[in-house]
Each structure stands twice: as structure tokens, then as C-alpha cells.
Amino acid sequence: MGRNKPIWVTGFMSGTSLDGVDAACLLTDGVDISEFGPSAYRPYSAAERQILQSVLGSWPGEPGLEPVAVLILKAHLELCSQLPPGELIGFHGQTLSHDPQNFRTHQLGSGAQLAQQAGVAVAWDFRSEDVARGGQGAPLAPIFHWALARYKQMQEPVAILNLGGVGNLTWVDARLPPEQGLLAFDTGPANAPLNDYMLKTTGQPYDAGGALAASGRVDQTIVASFLQHPYFTRAAPKSLDRDSFGDLAGLVAQLDPADAAATLTAMSVAAVAAGAALMPVTPKQMWISGGGRKNSEIMRQLALNLPMEVIDIDDIGLDGDMIEAQAFAYLAARVARGLPTSFPATTATKAPLCGGKISLPETKL
Known part of the structure; x- marks a missing residue:
């Protein structure tokens, strides 16, 4: 693959909301966005979500992970078949545990196996190197947010909020x-506590x-x-683990x-x-992506409680369902070029760092 020319990359994201896997194609050189391509979504069934939830909090080597890894690989391969082939895949895997204070993070799923079966080079394991060097390992989308703001030719600061x-x-x-030009952090629990409560109390996933x-x-x-x-x-x-705040539903x-x-x-x-109070300069706009933007009550409360205009990112011509999948396509291109994927002001790593590794289809497992 060309190191400096734009290439088509397919990015995948399976987030902490456990709803399914997003996939999006992006034409990029790892600096600028040239074109947004097609996208697809593979929902997890109720039974599959239950399987995934059963291993949340697990670390490598613990029992019960192998069938979940098989499920994750299967879901990603199904999406590969729905999208045009690119030169590279960005594979995040499924976060089960995240404990940067103790220099560890766990995203289940093998990029080497995905490369072998999809027949395409895969950039993956984006967080481990950052955490090993004392960074938070998250969030990783900020450098893509920087590219989005460049793509939209923003001439002033903007905030981008993902609600997963x-x-x-x-x-x-x-x-x-x-x-x-970046400062990034996890704000706190978003959809996870509400989704967990809804599933347990009403049987609905959200x-x-x-x-x-x-x-x-409101109490x-x-x-x-x-x-x-x-x-x-x-x-x-x-940064936070999905369950850093414990059982909020219990409250x-x-x-x-x-x-x-x-x-x-x-x-x-x-x-x-x-979190908004921590920004160095209050921007005039906050763009909202992720599933939370589809919750009218969340959007109403954000508009009431934030000192800037709250905008559904779809309303400025971007796809709020696919921002994170696009982000991992963009990150994959940066890994291929050896460009930094995290920075002191995004993950608290001591210096700009190119995380991730690339597995080629011919790599022996």
C-alpha cells in the first residue's frame, strides 16, 4: 500500500454499549479525509449480547473467552463481505477491561486471524502500547476529530462528544x-448504565x-x-472502564x-x-455523535445544561453512527504511515505515540 497517497480503509468498531459492530470505509492518507465511503452495521442478537456481557471485566487467559472471540471474528467477517474490499482494515476488537492505572487493557479479538480470513492487512491492538508507556490508552478518536474539523474547514475551536x-x-x-490543538477525555458513564437498567427492568435494550x-x-x-x-x-x-462507576442502576x-x-x-x-468546564476555551458548538444523540431527552438536557450550541453531527453532513468506525479506519492509515495516534493531551502519554500493529494475510498464526 502506498505510504503517502490516500488509500481505502475499512474501520470496525464494537463499543461498550454492546449493540453490534459498525463498519465504515474511508479514503485517507492518515492526515486528511479525501472521501467517505459506504458503511454497514451488524447488530448483536439478544443472545449474543448476553454472551458478550458474561465476559465483561475479563482479562486474557481467563475462562470463557474463546467462544466470544469466535463470535467477534464471525461478526466482523460478515461485515467484510458486505463492503467493497480496501487496502487495509482497522480492527478495534471488543473492550472487556480497561485499567490504565495498572498498565493494562484488554480488547478481545485477533487482528492476525481477521487478516488471515479476510485476506487484507489489518491494523489492530491500538491501545496496548499507549497504556504500557503510562498513557490512558483512551480515547483514541480525537486525532480523527481533528481531521473532521479540518474536513469541515473549522476556523474556530469545536467540541465533539461521542455518547456510547x-x-x-x-x-x-x-x-x-x-x-x-487537542484535549480529550472520557466524561463519564453515558448510555451503558441506562441500557443495562432498561434491559434488566423492561427487557428493552435501551x-x-x-x-x-x-x-x-430526576432525583x-x-x-x-x-x-x-x-x-x-x-x-x-x-479515561474510564465501562464499569468504573460500579452499579449506578443500584442507586x-x-x-x-x-x-x-x-x-x-x-x-x-x-x-x-x-467535563465541558475542563476545556481550555469554551467553543461555540458541540457536535454530538454516537447512539446517545438519538435519545431526545439526552439532547434536550444537553442543550439546557451546556454553554454552547448542541448539534446532532448528522445535521452538518456527517454520519453520527459511524464516526468511531471511521476513526479506526483513519487510525489504521496512520499506523501504516507511522504517524502518531495518541498525544499527551489525549491519553496522557508522555510523547506523541504511534500505537497499533499490522498483521498481513500471509502471517502464520
Whole structure:
């Protein structure tokens, strides 16, 4: 593959919300975005989500991982067959555990096996090197957010918020090089606690459109208690595991379902508001991506509680469902070129770092 010319890359993302796998094609040289290509989505069935949830918190070598790895590989290969072949794949795998304070992170899934079976080179294991060198290993999408702001020719800072299982916030000034124009961190729990509560209480995987939360009343005492968590006083950059905050659903267990959903939603928004205060300059806009933007109650509360215009990223011509998959396509191109994928102000690594490794189809397993 050419080292400096744009190439077509397919990026995959299976996030902490455990809803399924996103795949997106991107034409890029690892610096600029030339073209957005087709995308696809492979949902996990209820049974598959249960299998994935059963191994959350696991580390390599623990029992029960092999059938889950088979499921992850199968889902990604199914998506490969739905998209035009590219020169490179960016494979994130499924995060099961993330503990950067103890220099470890675990994304289940073998890029070497995917390369062998898909017949395409695969860039993968994006987080391990960053964590091994004392970084947080997350978030990794900020350098792609910088590219998005360049693509949209932004002449002032902007914030980009991804609301998946965990919330990730990037402050970006694309007029500056990434070493100077980025600050990024996880804001706190986003969809994961609400989704877990909904599945356990109602049998539904999420609060569709935020309808249940909108019908309830927020317990402000619980939200205030949540904001006392020491994570919110830590300086950025910083990152979270999906379950870093423990059982938030337990805090609302005594509330009726509508009030519980409203309170869990308010927690997610309060975490974003706390994070917004850490940005070096308050931007005029915050672009919202990820599944949380489809929750009208989350969007309403964000608009009420943030000091900037809140914009669904779809409304500026980008695909809010595929930002993270596109990000891992972009990161793969950067790995192929030896360009940094994380920075001191995004993961707290001591210097710009090119994480990830590349497996070729002919590599022997």
C-alpha cells in the first residue's frame, strides 16, 4: 500500500454499549479525509449480547473467552463481505477491561486471524502500547476529530462528544497541529448504565428516543451524590472502564422506572457538563455523535445544561453512527504511515505515540 497517497480503509468498531459492530470505509492518507465511503452495521442478537456481557471485566487467559472471540471474528467477517474490499482494515476488537492505572487493557479479538480470513492487512491492538508507556490508552478518536474539523474547514475551536457506553469529549482547534490543538477525555458513564437498567427492568435494550426518561422526574440528590465521584475532580486527559462507576442502576433501584431512567439520563448529562468546564476555551458548538444523540431527552438536557450550541453531527453532513468506525479506519492509515495516534493531551502519554500493529494475510498464526 502506498505510504503517502490516500488509500481505502475499512474501520470496525464494537463499543461498550454492546449493540453490534459498525463498519465504515474511508479514503485517507492518515492526515486528511479525501472521501467517505459506504458503511454497514451488524447488530448483536439478544443472545449474543448476553454472551458478550458474561465476559465483561475479563482479562486474557481467563475462562470463557474463546467462544466470544469466535463470535467477534464471525461478526466482523460478515461485515467484510458486505463492503467493497480496501487496502487495509482497522480492527478495534471488543473492550472487556480497561485499567490504565495498572498498565493494562484488554480488547478481545485477533487482528492476525481477521487478516488471515479476510485476506487484507489489518491494523489492530491500538491501545496496548499507549497504556504500557503510562498513557490512558483512551480515547483514541480525537486525532480523527481533528481531521473532521479540518474536513469541515473549522476556523474556530469545536467540541465533539461521542455518547456510547461511555462519553468521550474532544476539544479541537484544527488550525493548530494535533500536538497543540487537542484535549480529550472520557466524561463519564453515558448510555451503558441506562441500557443495562432498561434491559434488566423492561427487557428493552435501551430507552427508545428517551421516552421513558422524559416521562419521569430526576432525583437531584442522587445526581449530586454521583457528581461527588473523585473522577470528576481529576485533570484531563483521563479515561474510564465501562464499569468504573460500579452499579449506578443500584442507586436508582428504589425509584419507579420512569424516575430511574430520568435520573440515569441526568447523570450522563451532568458528567458531560462537568467535563465541558475542563476545556481550555469554551467553543461555540458541540457536535454530538454516537447512539446517545438519538435519545431526545439526552439532547434536550444537553442543550439546557451546556454553554454552547448542541448539534446532532448528522445535521452538518456527517454520519453520527459511524464516526468511531471511521476513526479506526483513519487510525489504521496512520499506523501504516507511522504517524502518531495518541498525544499527551489525549491519553496522557508522555510523547506523541504511534500505537497499533499490522498483521498481513500471509502471517502464520
